[in-house]
Amino acid sequence: MKSVLVSDGMPQLQLELQHMNDDPEIKFIMMLLASQTEIAHDEINNLLVINPKPVIGGIFPYVLYDKSLLTAGAVLIGFSCSFSMAVIPALSKTVEIETELQKQLPWQNMERGTLFTFVHGMSSGVQRLVDGLFNQYGLEINYIGGGCGSLQKLDQPCVLTPQGILQDAALLLMADITSGIGVAHGWxxxxxxxxxxxxxxxxxxxxxxxxxxxxxxxxxxxxxxxxxxxxxxxxxxxxxxxxxxxxxxxxxxxxxxxxxxxxxxxxxxxxxxxxxxxxxGKPDYVSAAAGRARQRAMENLKGRTPHLMLFMDCISRVLFLGELFAREITHVSMNDVPLAGALTLGEIANSGYDYLELYNKTSVVGLLASDTSGIN
Known part of the structure; x- marks a missing residue:
């Protein structure tokens, strides 16, 4: 896994994508894009469609990189593991979600790994999607992801897929990578x-x-x-x-x-x-919950070495904590483990030992180990 922060606009984004495209080890790219990034959506859309390697992710109110909370910029993560992918472009109108999942991500092709899940946070189909995922795949795999969207324009396209930026959509990518997931909220x-x-x-x-x-x-x-x-x-x-x-x-x-x-x-x-x-919630206890989520993720990683922390945290936590949100980043951070993530409109995860859920106001920590081929 290789991660980088893009903060200098379209030229840097194109350059960093090219570096990942040129790296033969990288098989797909995750992009977490802050909603106030000054790059036209038409340009992003074109990049997604023409990029030779799949780019998946979402647009969020904020993104996280290292210990920084950013309203503009993009986090790119290149993954070296094998994967399978599904795109549901009209989630609220897709009645047979389980049928669609079985068609695009058949169970027999699934391996124990991690399902990255990005969905339009305000779609009326989110809960049906979560239910469908649990019914199809159970808890044999780990899930981590969240609701995409902008606080200013809740209905605008926000899910990043190889088909472009989609509205009312879900992107699901099953990655052959070991993870430990931790969930806590502090309320x-x-x-x-x-x-x-x-x-x-x-x-x-x-x-x-x-x-x-x-x-x-x-x-x-x-x-x-x-x-x-x-x-x-x-x-x-x-x-x-x-x-x-x-x-x-x-x-x-x-x-x-x-x-x-x-x-x-x-x-x-x-x-x-x-x-x-x-x-x-008391601010100190709420912010400390991120540290408890990290501890649970580490326990669920079962002795493996984490190579990246994917931190999906709720936008309403920073609205509640204000300047105290910096404490949450301090609680969740780990020495020598890069942190990347986003503030989401709802979080999707399993806690490692029970239900798959759609969460709000909750910290979700995914600690990702190296993939099965040993590439970091």
Missing amino acids: QSISRAFKVTEVEGNEIISIDWRPAADVYRNVVEDHSGLRFCEIPFSEIARAYPFGIAKLADELVIRDPISLKGQRIVCVGEVRRGSYVHVMH
């Missing part, structure tokens, strides 16, 4: 469990048969002392996500991002009949 419950009684996609309509916004507002206003009538919903809600009860160590987080009348719009679906808590 803590401040309420009892509530039953979700009505939902529509990623909108919670009612909780305990009461309007969802009323239930949420009562808990948050009582705990915070703030009033939604005085402060924008998003500014308060970023500190008060939902936690979905699962058979795992931590509740799975769902990020409420807006109100739609009395409905609460979340990043990702919440299933009817599930039980949710209102969560809150």
Whole structure:
């Protein structure tokens, strides 16, 4: 694996891609592109289509390289391992996702390895994709990836594929590379469990048969002392996500991002009949969770030597932590292991021992070992 930061625009991007194309060991390239990079999407699109080696990845609000959080620039990672790839170009309209997965990534061609997963973060098909992946491939492989997109234009094309930059799409690449995955978030419950009684996609309509916004507002206003009538919903809600009860160590987080009348719009679906808590977090504990994710990833790597850390962290964590986000980078970093990653609109991973999930407000660490041919 070889990683490089591109910060000097199109000429450097073309040059670094050419270096990787000329390297006979590199078989595919991952590109993590910050949304404020001053390169026209038409130019990026053309590069993706004509590049002789597959380029996969996404556009994100921020990218991470070493210990830097960047609003502009691109991280390129060249991989030397064998791979299989699938592109689902109209995810929300693809009814038979499992059929499409079996067609493009048949189980008999899958080996124990790592499935890199990039998806339009606001597509209505994300949860069905996650369910389909679990049903098709189970937990015999590791998964890591996240939701692509820009905070300024949630509906713009953002998934990088050999077909170009796609909207409402998913890119799945099965890499013959060993990894250890760790997941942690650091949020803590401040309420009892509530039953979700009505939902529509990623909108919670009612909780305990009461309007969802009323239930949420009562808990948050009582705990915070703030009033939604005085402060924008998003500014308060970023500190008060939902936690979905699962058979795992931590509740799975769902990020409420807006109100739609009395409905609460979340990043990702919440299933009817599930039980949710209102969560809150202290900045020090939330930032330290990244270190716990790294420790779990190292445990799941089972004694192998990590050669690269792929850090997929939620954009709402930096919105919550602000300047304290630097502590999160310090907690997660490892000496002598390069760090590359992105701040995502939802994270996709398995924790190494239980469910494959779509996460929000969560740190996902993937420690990648050398590939099967011994090339680093």
